[in-house]
Amino acid sequence: MPKISNKGINMPASPIRKLTPFADKAKKEGKKIYHLNIGQPDIETPEVMLNALKNIDFKVWAYTPSEGTASYRSKLAEYYNKLNYNVEPTDILVTNGGSEAITIAMQACLNPGEEIIIPEPFYANYNGFACSSDIVVKPIMSYIDNGFALPPIAEFEKLITEKTKAIAICNPNNPTGYLYSREELDALKELCLKHDLYLFSDEAYREFCYDGRAFISPMHLDDLEENVVVLDTVSKRYSACGARIGCLITKNKELYQVALKFAQARLSPSLEGQIAGEAAVDTPDSYFEAVSKEYTARRNTLVEGLNAMEGVFCPNPGGAFYVVAKLPIDNADVFCQWMLEEFAYESETVMMAPATGFYSSSDAGKNEVRLAYVLNQQDLKKALTCLQKALEVYPGRVS
Template identity: 60%
Template sequence: MPSISEKAQLMPASPIRKLVPYAEQAKKAGKTVFHLNIGQPDIETPEVAREAIQNTDIKVLEYSHSAGFESYREGLSEYYKNSGIDVNKDQILVTTGGSEALTFGFMSCCNPGDEVIIPEPFYANYNGFATAAGLNVVPVTSSIEEGFALPAISEIEKLITDKTKCIVICNPGNPTGYLYSKEEIQQLGELVKKHDLFLFADEVYREFCYDGAQPFSVMQLEGLDDNVILIDSVSKRYSMCGARIGALITKNEEVMASALKFGQARLSPPTYAQVAAEAALKTPQSYFDDVIAEYVERRNIMVDGLNKIPGVFCPKPKGAFYAVAKFPVDDAEKFCQWLLEDFDYNGKTVMMAPCAGFYSTPGLGKQEARIAYVLNKEALKEALVCLEKALEVYPGKI
């Protein structure tokens, strides 16, 4: 049998989905599983987007432009301008999800063997995108005790070598929900300018900022037009995860031209999904007001409830819909698997994402798990009861 590639062997499995078989078995055994493991909101997709699909009278499902519908890119340009980000349609490449946007960005800006610095814990699939592009991830560790704030710039600068090509952040963050301050973003801007690096910012959770906090985009940094690349997606903003529509935004003409070549190689982003995404731009502000209010309530229920459980610590995030909690257990992955295999409380149990897979440094995150508070409030309350009862009997509790 021919052997598979080295790259295929290096490609990491998703820590978010690796426990799925255990969840499936738990359901077959009759258990109710509260899915706190994945960022799939239960919020309805905006009606305007759903109606656009239902009312589309397409006779021939043609390719679109490789950069995406021109009308959609014009609409995105207006959306960004309303968010304080001044870009035109030619500085936007529509992609098949934010995942493709970051992959195109990596392949446009970096050579195999280059290094990318990422604050950890980070969205686990960044490892996969970097592997696909032949890059080496260099982590800089943030701590749960500090609420996952950006590590000191001096610590990041120590990691820069002649192989360093870019820094990647997620703001607000997945898995932590941490929202970087304007000052932190400006410090990163000064660092990439000093060392002539690219700064990638995954800002797919921009709409979800709480407690009066406002996001500051890397695209708002002055004097860094050639350094900054924004990654975006409709998945979370409009609860349209299955649409698979994202965007790469940059004022660097060379990067955009290069990314477009990768876009041409995959021909075009999906047509019906672009129809829905373009229509979603007309979503009224009242939709977001209601969604944000709902997420604040869910966050408070989950985070406050976790911190009331003996031995559990969870900093309160200011964005996204994730939180990372530290549990008094020997190994969070074993604990998460045990919850599905061996535990239930009144026929119910919980599925979480162990955090070790969100760290690049071996051994970190061993007692932590990411929780997505994307379920309704009553389900979250029941999940908290399950967790408290589970910790009372878990054999690996410390």
């Protein structure tokens, strides 16, 4: 029998999706499941985006340019320049989702065996992207006790070697919801300049910042043009996860040309996704204002409900739509599976993502879970009731 590749064997399973078979079985048994495991918003996609799809009128469903259509990239530049990014359409490479943008960035910037430093916990698929790109993730621990703030720069310095090529951040962060400050980004800027490193900035949740706090991008920092790579997607901003359209943005012309070669190798991003994405740029501000208000209320409901439970601690995130909570449990992977297989309260249960999958360090996050507040407040309250009842009877509860 032919052997599977080492890369295939080492490819990590998604902590977000690996419990799906247990959820499917629970549904067949008649349980209602509150899905807090995945960042699939229930917010409606903007009407202007859906209308663009409904009104598509072409005779041939053709390839588009590998870098994306000129009209979409021009429209994207218009969007980013309202945010003071000062970019040209020629700085933007359209990708099949944010996932491809991240993979292309890793492959274009790092050689096999070179290293990228990422504060953890981090988006679980970074491990998978790094594995497929033959690069090494060097995690640097952030802690729930201070809300997962950026680790001290001195801790970054300890990890930097001749193999270090880049630092990656997600801002606001998935899975923690932490929103990086101007001071933290300035510190990263000085570090990247000092050691000549790329700074990857995953900005999928840019629009979701709460309590009047401002979003700061590395694109807003002076003297960092050759180092910054912004990675973005329409998935979360417009509640359009199935569109699979993202982009890579860099003012580094040499890097752009290399990234374009990877884009050419996969031919092109989808035509219909770009049509919808182009229309989405005209989404009125009122849409985002309403969404932000709704997510703020959901966040408050979830965080307050979690912290009201005995033995539970959950920081209040500044952005995105996730929280990481510490629970009085022995093993998050076991607990999350137990919730689906063995527990129900009034025929309902909750699906969560074990936080272990968002860490690269072994044994980290064993008593933590990630929850996405992508359900309405009534469902969140029911999910909280289920969770509280589960914690009261879970065999592996710890004090």
